[in-house]
Amino acid sequence: QQQVKQSPQSLIVQKGGISIINCAYENTAFDYFPWYQQFPGKGPALLIAIRPDVSEKKEGRFTISFNKSAKQFSLHIMDSQPGDSATYFCAASRSGGADGLTFGKGTHLIIQP
């Protein structure tokens, strides 16, 4: 049972464009939704995270949009740069839960110069 579904599997965006990655979750007990960025040969690095009490959070060029009723959240990368080329993972967890992070399958993002 895949509790967090991520799409697309891969994405190619032109430099300066907007990259959009979507995730949907099933467990309504989830209340913490982070995004991680992973470069080849490195560990996942926390990018930005959101809780259900807000519908949007922005940090620099990265924005999370959250739709609680639809059980969906998305990552928007504005003015995408070649250095943003990486694999992005959405995740979810329950605060106070004892399950660890549940990850999506990842999106391989390529920003073309």
Added chain:
Amino acid sequence: DSGVTQTPKHLITATGQRVTLRCSPRSGDLSVYWYQQSLDQGLQFLIQYYNGEERAKGNILERFSAQQFPDLHSELNLSSLELGDSALYFCASSVGRHTDTQYFGPGTRLTVL
């Protein structure tokens, strides 16, 4: 650099063998989490320790075990290794006992021949 360290970086061994992976959390973090990353299963939570005590178990096989020592470093022991155990193993740490805001180490790549 997340502040989480893992050794060794690479490990090559044979089927049936036993290996130990080591992780040192960020200074001040009391929780350590272990994750397995493989191409087919993605990133999967294995187990969490908080201040020396096991707190949560995920998809960890009975052949695998972990512990956290008084100095808070953790070890993941993998025994009776099979070809399918070949994967990247990540350690993450967080301040408290809950799942939020985890920082990942660089990982150990295990190859079972």
